Amino acid sequence: MAWFSLESMASATDAAYPSRPVRWIVPYAAGGATDALSRLICQHLSERLGQTFIVENKPGAGSNIGTLAVINSPPDGYTLLLTSTANAINASFDPTLPYDFAKGIAPVAGLARNPLVLVVNNELPVRNVADFIAYAKANPGKLSIASSGVGTSLHLSGELFKAMAHVEFVHVPYRGSAPGLADVMAGQVQGMFDNVTSSSEFVRSGKLRALGVTTKERSEALPDVPPIADTLRGFETNSFYGVGAPHGTPQAVIDLLNKEINAGFDEPLIKQRFAELGAVPVTGNASRFGELLASETERWRKVVELAGQRKE
Numbered sequence: 001m002a003w004f005s006l007e008s009m010a011s012a013t014d015a016a017y018p019s020r021p022v023r024w025i026v027p028y029a030a031g032g033a034t035d036a037l038s039r040l041i042c043q044h045l046s047e048r049l050g051q052t053f054i055v056e057n058k059p060g061a062g063s064n065i066g067t068l069a070v071i072n073s074p075p076d077g078y079t080l081l082l083t084s085t086a087n088a089i090n091a092s093f094d095p096t097l098p099y100d101f102a103k104g105i106a107p108v109a110g111l112a113r114n115p116l117v118l119v120v121n122n123e124l125p126v127r128n129v130a131d132f133i134a135y136a137k138a139n140p141g142k143l144s145i146a147s148s149g150v151g152t153s154l155h156l157s158g159e160l161f162k163a164m165a166h167v168e169f170v171h172v173p174y175r176g177s178a179p180g181l182a183d184v185m186a187g188q189v190q191g192m193f194d195n196v197t198s199s200s201e202f203v204r205s206g207k208l209r210a211l212g213v214t215t216k217e218r219s220e221a222l223p224d225v226p227p228i229a230d231t232l233r234g235f236e237t238n239s240f241y242g243v244g245a246p247h248g249t250p251q252a253v254i255d256l257l258n259k260e261i262n263a264g265f266d267e268p269l270i271k272q273r274f275a276e277l278g279a280v281p282v283t284g285n286a287s288r289f290g291e292l293l294a295s296e297t298e299r300w301r302k303v304v305e306l307a308g309q310r311k312e
Contacts, residue, residue: 017077017253018051026082027066028148029059029176033197033277037111037241038082040273044264045257053080059175062086062151064097071104075248077257081105083244085153085300088293092301093151094311102297105244107290108254109261110282112197112274113240115215116157117222119199119208120191121184129212129231132191136167143169144189146180151311154180156300157193157214157237159307164232184208195239196221196278214238221278237303240282240296242289258286 024042028034035055042053058066063086073079087101118129126132136143147155150173158171172189174180177198184192185207192199193214200221202208212228213219214237229235243261245254264270265281274281282292304310 017250017256018049020078021052021054022077023073023079024053024055024082025066025070025079026055026057027059027063027084027086028057029174029178030057031178031198032148032176033114033195033239033279034082034084034241035178036197036277037279040270041111041243041261041264044267044270045260048260048263049256057176060149062090062094062149062155064090064094067101067105068099070244071099071246073246075106075246075250077245077249077253079246080108080257081244082111083107083242083293085239085296086149086151087244088240088296089151089153089156089300089304091297092304093156093309096311102293104247106247106249106254107286107293108243108245108249109258109286110284110289110292111241111243111261112279112282113238114195114197114277114279115213115219115238116154116193117196117199117203117213117219117225118161118191118193118211118228119181119184119203120211121187121189122207122209123187124190124209126211127209128226129228132211133165133167133231136165136169140168141170143191144172145169146172146174146184146189146192148177148180148194149173149175153237153239153300154193154195156303156307156309159309160237160303161193161228161232161235163307164235181208198277200276200278219278220275240292241279242282242292254286 070081203210
């Protein structure tokens with residue numbers, strides 16, 4: 001009878017990966033930036049690796065429901081997490097977090113960085129950031145600003161704006177970006193800090209008015225929209241996305257996924273779609289993405305402190 005070591009068995013398992021469909025958990029509602037990027041990359045991975053990569057939306061609790069589901073999944077490479085800025089934020093924002101993200105999730109690969117943009121309903125009588133600040137000061141507490149959930153980059157960008165501009169508005173959290181944008185367009189809420197990735201098409205089609213982007217540079221997707229920092233000096237935030245897997249996932253599986261994801265950034269269709277969405281690819285090996293996660297966690301800790309926001 002043949003004898004196999006544990007190492008040889010693991011190697012055989014890794015070599016066969018993936019031998020069945022892979023779940024790609026997006027911890028937000030369908031239709032937002034995370035969904036668009038995930039479906040694009042999952043299609044690429046399905047074609048490259050010969051197995052279906054299934055996008056599964058698990059929204060709620062500022063990404064915690066989906067994140068915890070992946071942390072508690074078997075570390076075999078068949079359940080992946082669309083990681084985002086929310087994971088970096090929650091480390092300092094949420095003292096009741098039921099997990100340690102750095103210990104529970106292994107970094108796999110970066111995907112993208114992109115600015116946020118302050119968008120408003122077309123009926124709101126403001127044309128730029130200065131107008132918006134003046135209107136908010138003249139109508140304290142009467143403006144409602146949507147976000148994709150409490151503790152997300154969209155929420156905290158708004159809170160940072162409030163603190164720096166010395167204005168007040170009501171925060172209205174949604175279970176994802178898409179329903180928030182829908183209510184901004186319908187006039188149920190007046191504005192939103194949203195990812196350029198999910199809102200740029202609505203701006204270009206005239207369904208929303210963009211006042212400013214949150215990065216120091218303009219976005220290629222919205223080149224006519226100035227940085228908020230041109231008016232509110234020192235203001236800057238952005239979002240990032242990547243892929244994680246349960247801690248303990250075999251390194252060979254992580255390396256394979258990282259290699260194939262990075263290969264996608266050279267494909268014309270993905271390049272074109274990223275440019276349209278205003279997303280800048282985040283390349284490099286898994287360790288480099290881990291360094292990005294650590295640096296972003298520290299950066300958002302400072303934003304949480306400055307905005308004076310922590311989960312109650």
